[in-house]
Amino acid sequence: MEFIEWIGYVASFIILVSLLMRSLKRLRIINLIGALIFAVYGYLISAPPVMVMNLGILFVNVYYLRQIYTSKEYFKIISLSLVGEYVRSLIDFHRKDIEKFMPLPEDALDESTFRFLIVRNMVPAGIFAAKPFDDTTLEVTLDYAMRPYQDFKTGQYIYQSQRHRFLNEGYERLIAFVHSTVHEKYLKRMGFSETTLDDGRPAYIKNV
Numbered sequence: 001m002e003f004i005e006w007i008g009y010v011a012s013f014i015i016l017v018s019l020l021m022r023s024l025k026r027l028r029i030i031n032l033i034g035a036l037i038f039a040v041y042g043y044l045i046s047a048p049p050v051m052v053m054n055l056g057i058l059f060v061n062v063y064y065l066r067q068i069y070t071s072k073e074y075f076k077i078i079s080l081s082l083v084g085e086y087v088r089s090l091i092d093f094h095r096k097d098i099e100k101f102m103p104l105p106e107d108a109l110d111e112s113t114f115r116f117l118i119v120r121n122m123v124p125a126g127i128f129a130a131k132p133f134d135d136t137t138l139e140v141t142l143d144y145a146m147r148p149y150q151d152f153k154t155g156q157y158i159y160q161s162q163r164h165r166f167l168n169e170g171y172e173r174l175i176a177f178v179h180s181t182v183h184e185k186y187l188k189r190m191g192f193s194e195t196t197l198d199d200g201r202p203a204y205i206k207n208v
Helices: 003-018 024-044 048-070 085-098 153-161 163-168 181-189
Strands: 075-079 114-120 123-134 137-145 173-176 193-196 202-207
Touching (some): 024 048, 085 137, 123 153, 137 153, 153 163, 181 202
Antiparallel strands (some): 123 137, 173 202, 193 202
């Protein structure tokens, strides 16, 4: 197979991978790279329609990436004193996706001391729940960002904006138990550090 053909296959593969991304930003970046390689491929095989179309896709991705990086997003935390029908319906709708990251007991929200709905640009973007683990530690029992908001911004906003609330209630650190490789990577990205409890259980700890 000629080298030029391989360029076309690589471009096709990159664009295919981009469509599998949960994060819209990551999708745009990878799709842009694929479109650029495809445009080069179109030039090399003397196919102006292929080249022009992919240059167009490239500029569309650049336009939307510029908006993503320059626009200021609006976040708001809504404290859930009661778990109403809307929140339960929201959880049921996303249950399969949530359970890819962590188990979701039916009473996960009901037994939690802290329950938040995170709104991003006035759209529900995430759900957070935590309960006391000991006198100074909160156990994170649910920390889920909905598609297409799985880009770490929602989680970062929770841990930064609610820090004072946790401290005011006497909690100095957060603990979470890993349930998947993806969950582990997420916790590390949020600043959690791996540790082993006195009973031998592995856990992840983060100072508030």
